[in-house]
Amino acid sequence: MSLPQRRTDIGPPKYDQFLPPVIKKNYGQWKYHERLSPGSMVHVAESGDKIWTVRVASPRLLSTDTIREFCDIADKYCDGYLRFTSRNNVEFLVSDESKLAPLQNELKERGMLMGGIGPHVSNVIHTQGWVHCHSACTDASGLVKCLMDELAEYFTTKELPNKVRLAVACCVNMCGAVHCSDIAIVALHTKVPVIDHDKVKNMCEIPTTVASCPTSAISPDPAKKSIKIKEEKCMYCGNCFTVCPPIEIHNPEGDGVAIVVGGKIGSLRSDPKFSKIAYPFFYNDPPRWPKVVAAVKNILEVYAANAKKHERVGEWIDRIGWERFFKLANIPFTFQHIDDFTFARETFRTSAAFKW
Amino acid sequence: MPKKYETPLLDELEKGPYPSFVKEIKKAAAKNDMAADELGQLEKSYRTKRGYWKHGGIVGVLGYGGGVIGRYSSLPDEFPNVAHFHTVRINQPSGWFYTTAALREMCDIWDKYGSGLTNMHGSTGDMILLGTRTENLEAVFAEFSSRGWDLGGSGSAMRTPSCCVGPARCEWTNINTLDICYEMTQEFQDELHRPAYPYKFKIKVAGCAVDCVAAIARADCSIIGTWRGPILIDQDEVKNYAKKGMNIKAEIVDMCPGQCISYDGNELKIDNSECKRCMHCISKMTKALKPSGERGATILIGSKAPIVVGSLLSWVIVPFIKCEPPYDELKQLIRKMIEWWDDNAKPRERIGELIEAKGMRSFLEHIGVDPQAAQVKFPRKDPFIFFKDEDFEKVYKK
Numbered sequence: 025m026s027l028p029q030r031r032t033d034i035g036p037p038k039y040d041q042f043l044p045p046v047i048k049k050n051y052g053q054w055k056y057h058e059r060l061s062p063g064s065m066v067h068v069a070e071s072g073d074k075i076w077t078v079r080v081a082s083p084r085l086l087s088t089d090t091i092r093e094f095c096d097i098a099d100k101y102c103d104g105y106l107r108f109t110s111r112n113n114v115e116f117l118v119s120d121e122s123k124l125a126p127l128q129n130e131l132k133e134r135g136m137l138m139g140g141i142g143p144h145v146s147n148v149i150h151t152q153g154w155v156h157c158h159s160a161c162t163d164a165s166g167l168v169k170c171l172m173d174e175l176a177e178y179f180t181t182k183e184l185p186n187k188v189r190l191a192v193a194c195c196v197n198m199c200g201a202v203h204c205s206d207i208a209i210v211a212l213h214t215k216v217p218v219i220d221h222d223k224v225k226n227m228c229e230i231p232t233t234v235a236s237c238p239t240s241a242i243s244p245d246p247a248k249k250s251i252k253i254k255e256e257k258c259m260y261c262g263n264c265f266t267v268c269p270p271i272e273i274h275n276p277e278g279d280g281v282a283i284v285v286g287g288k289i290g291s292l293r294s295d296p297k298f299s300k301i302a303y304p305f306f307y308n309d310p311p312r313w314p315k316v317v318a319a320v321k322n323i324l325e326v327y328a329a330n331a332k333k334h335e336r337v338g339e340w341i342d343r344i345g346w347e348r349f350f351k352l353a354n355i356p357f358t359f360q361h362i363d364d365f366t367f368a369r370e371t372f373r374t375s376a377a378f379k380w
Numbered sequence: 381m382p383k384k385y386e387t388p389l390l391d392e393l394e395k396g397p398y399p400s401f402v403k404e405i406k407k408a409a410a411k412n413d414m415a416a417d418e419l420g421q422l423e424k425s426y427r428t429k430r431g432y433w434k435h436g437g438i439v440g441v442l443g444y445g446g447g448v449i450g451r452y453s454s455l456p457d458e459f460p461n462v463a464h465f466h467t468v469r470i471n472q473p474s475g476w477f478y479t480t481a482a483l484r485e486m487c488d489i490w491d492k493y494g495s496g497l498t499n500m501h502g503s504t505g506d507m508i509l510l511g512t513r514t515e516n517l518e519a520v521f522a523e524f525s526s527r528g529w530d531l532g533g534s535g536s537a538m539r540t541p542s543c544c545v546g547p548a549r550c551e552w553t554n555i556n557t558l559d560i561c562y563e564m565t566q567e568f569q570d571e572l573h574r575p576a577y578p579y580k581f582k583i584k585v586a587g588c589a590v591d592c593v594a595a596i597a598r599a600d601c602s603i604i605g606t607w608r609g610p611i612l613i614d615q616d617e618v619k620n621y622a623k624k625g626m627n628i629k630a631e632i633v634d635m636c637p638g639q640c641i642s643y644d645g646n647e648l649k650i651d652n653s654e655c656k657r658c659m660h661c662i663s664k665m666t667k668a669l670k671p672s673g674e675r676g677a678t679i680l681i682g683s684k685a686p687i688v689v690g691s692l693l694s695w696v697i698v699p700f701i702k703c704e705p706p707y708d709e710l711k712q713l714i715r716k717m718i719e720w721w722d723d724n725a726k727p728r729e730r731i732g733e734l735i736e737a738k739g740m741r742s743f744l745e746h747i748g749v750d751p752q753a754a755q756v757k758f759p760r761k762d763p764f765i766f767f768k769d770e771d772f773e774k775v776y777k778k
Contacts, residue, residue: 027519028526032443033569037528039474039558042482043548052547052556056667067549075549083401085510087408087415088487088496095480106483108476108500110544110593117549137397151503154425155401155418156451156467156510158435163425165401166393173396198685199503204597204693232727238688263687267728269434276429289597291589292660293635296596296693310426311392334635334664366690 044105046075046119062180063138064128076118078127081137081147081172081179084112085155085165093134101127111147111189113140139179143186145324146179148172150192151199158269159262160194161279162211162308167192167316171209174317175324185331185340188324189288196261204287206337207323208299209316211308213260215278221250223270233268238366259365280307283319285349286338297338300346302353304360326353348379382409382416382461389426390419408496414511415495417461421453432459439466439514441521444573447531448517464513465495468520469506469532471565471572474558475545476501489523503598504582505542506532530569536728537575538568543585544592551666552659553587554605554675555703560710561585567711571718578725581718585677589659595680595694600731601714602680602694603703609673610652611661617668618648632661676702677710681717681743682732692732697744699754713747720746741766 040048050069057067064078094114098106101123107115116131118124131138140146148171151157153164171190178184191202193210202208224233225248233251234242241257242264251271253264265273283306287299302323306316323337330352331340341349350357363371393402405422408415421432432454439450449467456463470486486507490496495511502508512520521531532540541564544550546557564583571577584599586592588606595602622628628648633641640654641661648668650661662669679701680694697717703710720743721731735743744751753759772778 027522030441030518030522031525032530033573034525034528034530035566035569036471036473036530036562037482039477039548039562042473042477042479047548052553054547054549054551056551058667067551077549081399082500083399083404084499084501085401085404086498086500087404088491088498089407090404091483091487091498091500095483098480104480106478106480107545108478110476110542112501114500137399149503152499154422154431154433155405156433156465157431158433158451160431160433163422166426169393169396169398169400169402172398176397179398193685196686198687198691203685203691204594235726236688236728261687266687269436274430279429287597289591289594291591291596291656291658292663293637293658296591298691298693308429310429311389332630334631334660 044117044119046073059142062141062144065141076124078116079113079140082112082114111149113147137180143184144178145175145188148190149200151194153194161213162194162281164192164194167209167313170312170317171320174321184328186334186336203298204289205299207320208284209281211281213262213273213279215275216255216258217271217273220270221248224250227270228268233264236263236267280305285323286341288336288338294339301361302355323353345379382413385420387423390423412496413461415497417459421459441517445575446534446537446573449534465511468509471530471532471540472501472505472507474543474561475548493520504539506540533572535575536577536579538571539580539582541565541583542593544587546587554607555587555677557585557587563707579728579730597683597693603677605677606657607671607673607675611650611669612672613648614668615647621665635660676700684730684732696755698749716747
């Protein structure tokens with residue numbers, strides 16, 4: 025069977041061929057938008073033209089069957105146009121207002137969840153996990169599913185003080201960059217890796233492996249033609265495993281997740297912020313991770329009950345102080361909360377003014 | 381018929397209101413051997429609490445060094461159909477807009493050559509095709525590229541740029557994010573497909589400081605749209621917001637980080653010289669407030685995830701740059717930044733880490749950008765200061 029002629033270095037198709045006519049016509053000429061419901065909004069152009077958007081949740085991991093289902097819906101109501109958001113939601117783009125309500129009805133009948141626009145929990149940014157990644161120490165898709173089953177109302181209906189961005193990373197490589205999310209889960213190891221010296225000898229470059237360690241815990245072991253690890257310096261980041269797979273970092277009985285809070289991306293009101301550790305560790309507990317889900321829900325509910333309108337989680341915590349946050353959220357403060365890595369000294373309190 | 385696995389643990393994740401990834405895998409597994417074994421292996425991971433994937437090995441398509449991530453099961457005897465299960469990254473169109481015709485074509489190809497499973501989309505922005513065998517890679521590439529699609533980036537290379545929805549459907553954007561993203565992707569095709577950098581380099585383009593693509597946290601080069609000019613006010617619309625129940629003092633005036641908004645119960649005033657352009661007031665009163673004047677972008681550099689020495693947010697390097705086609709100034713600036721990094725970095729060192737190691741001065745001098753107060757949160761604290769002879773000739777004259 026012959027294949028079509030391959031082409032190289034052509035880049036992606038140009039975006040304009042995928043834009044609905046009303047967008048092409050009003051490109052760069054949008055005047056304002058209004059949120060009509062947690063799952064829909066209308067954008068109005070200077071010309072008076074309008075486009076309606078209906079947003080639905082997606083697990084991100086999609087079968088071709090489901091993509092075709094989205095296509096069937098978009099063919100019926102959206103003249104064959106749809107898009108995905110930066111948080112992996114699906115957006116149906118409606119140019120004809122009379123098709124809006126029928127579209128929403130059909131989405132409802134099909135059991136799809138509309139929501140995520142405005143002061144809500146939107147879809148969860150996440151990584152591959154056990155589904156497809158070599159360095160995963162949890163399953164990202166599973167955690168997201170458990171979390172959002174519990175928080176689905178915050179996607180579809182329940183309002184929060186501001187939007188809350190959740191993320192899950194299945195190891196500290198953080199392909200999902202959870203480090204600036206309102207509430208995020210990051211999986212981590214807690215045990216020093218086990219070295220298979222015979223394989224290191226054959227598979228790994230010693231200087232690269234030594235250099236890969238951020239805490240200088242690794243040094244050469246010339247006798248074994250391998251490396252050795254100073255255990256008290258190892259923070260279990262797994263970077264050595266990435267460059268040298270025989271340094272086995274996975275440990276099913278030791279791997280688990282931490283929960284970080286208070287990050288944000290936008291510059292609105294306050295500068296973008298990193299997320300910080302709220303819960304340092306929970307053991308992996310598939311398939312439903314009940315303690316992890318309860319802990320995230322706890323933070324979300326304490327935030328919802330205490331923050332001012334428009335405050336993000338991190339802004340609320342900055343206003344009340346971390347010492348107050350730990351008390352309100354009833355989270356025990358431990359050695360694991362006090363930083364001892366690269367930027368530690370900037371995190372120690374340098375004022376006698378704080379809250380009891 | 382693909383093999384059917386008992387999956388009591390994963391079956392739990394078919395329950396509940398949120399869309400289920402297990403249902404997705406099962407849909408594909410009903411007709412595809414690879415997807416079936418993916419399901420079986422994942423159930424085992426849930427039982428034993430560990431993953432069974434190996435990465436590495438050189439796999440790809442002829443003439444490219446990236447775009448395919450080699451992935452192999454570490455249990456090939458138990459799950460032979462995922463013995464190879466490589467990821468193919470397809471470079472997404474700017475803003476993730478699609479026609480159904482294009483998506484259906486993609487699905488047909490992927491059902492024929494792959495697992496029928498995808499990620500829409502991966503963290504960097506690509507369309508991710510999840511799982512195929514080495515011998516299918518050339519066919520997948522021929523089918524896609526002949527229809528106008530290309531692979532995305534992987535490895536130590538330019539990664540697939542991505543952008544927010546921008547002028548396609550947002551009133552806040554200051555720049556043509558979709559076009560900049562497209563043009564940068566085209567400009568760096570060679571660097572994207574043939575890894576030759578010290579490590580990865582990501583570009584993300586956001587139209588304003590709301591930053592819906594997380595450019596400031598997830599891109600080595602963050603391009604964030606902004607403006608130089610006053611915020612225009614429609615006082616009638618301000619009144620409408622008040623009428624509809626907005627507490628303008630609490631929600632707008634008191635939350636302004638520049639403290640430059642006043643409201644007397646009737647008229648809203650902004651002292652534009654003190655405005656930081658944070659987007660709070662504009663985003664909450666989008667009918668009443670909009671930027672005006674010159675449009676362009678702030679270029680920030682360096683953000684990354686924690687590996688190796690801690691996560692970084694991007695730092696302001698160029699406070700304002702015009703972004704008009706053909707974007708020559710922007711392209712040259714990015715090329716100069718990469719040149720300095722490529723010349724100086726150790727393997728697996730990101731540009732932000734290199735700036736920290738070598739000092740901001742070295743970087744700014746190479747790219748020809750002057751020191752400016754907008755680049756720092758605050759100036760140097762301790763009086764340990766490097767001087768060069770030229771500084772006394774140019775700045776600190778006798």
